[in-house]
Amino acid sequence: xxxxxxxxxxxxxxxxxxxxxxxxxxxxxxxxxxxxxxxxxxxxxxxxxxxxxxxxxxxxxxxxxxxxxxxxxxxxxxxxxxxxxxxxxxxxxxxxxxxxxxxxxxxxxxxxxxxxxxxxxxxxxxxxxxxxxxxxxxxxxxxxxxxxxxxxxxxxxxxxxxxxxxxxxxxxxxxxxxxxxxxxxxxxxxxxxxxxxxxxxxxxxxxxxxxxxxxxxxxxxxxxxxxxxxxxxxxxxxxxxxxxxxxxxxxxxxxxxxxxxxxxxxxxxxxxxxxxxxxxxxxxxxxxxxxxxxxxxxxxxxxx
Numbered sequence: 001x002x003x004x005x006x007x008x009x010x011x012x013x014x015x016x017x018x019x020x021x022x023x024x025x026x027x028x029x030x031x032x033x034x035x036x037x038x039x040x041x042x043x044x045x046x047x048x049x050x051x052x053x054x055x056x057x058x059x060x061x062x063x064x065x066x067x068x069x070x071x072x073x074x075x076x077x078x079x080x081x082x083x084x085x086x087x088x089x090x091x092x093x094x095x096x097x098x099x100x101x102x103x104x105x106x107x108x109x110x111x112x113x114x115x116x117x118x119x120x121x122x123x124x125x126x127x128x129x130x131x132x133x134x135x136x137x138x139x140x141x142x143x144x145x146x147x148x149x150x151x152x153x154x155x156x157x158x159x160x161x162x163x164x165x166x167x168x169x170x171x172x173x174x175x176x177x178x179x180x181x182x183x184x185x186x187x188x189x190x191x192x193x194x195x196x197x198x199x200x201x202x203x204x205x206x207x208x209x210x211x212x213x214x215x216x217x218x219x220x221x222x223x224x225x226x227x228x229x230x231x232x233x234x235x236x237x238x239x240x241x242x243x244x245x246x247x248x249x250x251x252x253x254x255x256x257x258x259x260x261x262x263x264x265x266x267x268x269x270x271x272x273x274x275x276x277x278x279x280x281x282x283x284x285x286x287x288x289x290x291x292x293x294x295x296x297x298x299x300x301x302x303x304x
Contacts, residue, residue, distance in 0.1 A: 065095025160228025197283030247296030
């Protein structure tokens, strides 16, 4: 692979100079959330079996950490009109990069990988396989990320009584789709581990933590978010309860608290204090405001 092509398909590359056969000096610019870094190091192509396979080795260093990675890439002929690219990769990260956490880095690795293979597929399409790659399949088995597929799906969600026909990735969580694609930001994400309950919504009337559900699993279901509680400017009894009993402080946990409480009250119209506290066990209030939250639910119970 020539340096121009390699630079074109590798995300973030700002400079690539050949040192020797299949070894390149490289500078890459990578942005991870608020952290932006310039990486210097080497890219190497090894284990080349033209045109079927090669490995890309990355040894990059910067002030925000180091990256040591290897991606094995293979092109297999499926039929006279179809080929498949498969790859398997591992990456070790250190420094500030490592401190960002596995989930964040997994997402970054997945994004960079997708960019690389999208560009590689385009490059192949424009050169050797111009007439035969309409059915090209990319199979992602990179070990750095638990997300095994970048396929997309057309789904229909009934959200707060309104139908939404959207396209989502296989791996997309319902919480992220609600916030990022549909801009229903009242559904909060507080932990990424399904512990805090801030992302709770009602699905067919049942309280569900939306960060535990893939968006495709909600296809055809009725979803109620906090934005759908009031009607024609009139607050829902649970909203009124939180207002009257001062059941919120910072307000971050409030949407999830209210959705869980509605599920409880739909099942039990007159819960005891103990039953309310048990129902809210999966919702964290980091302001320690549980007493007023319980009173808010009791207030709503009297109104519903």
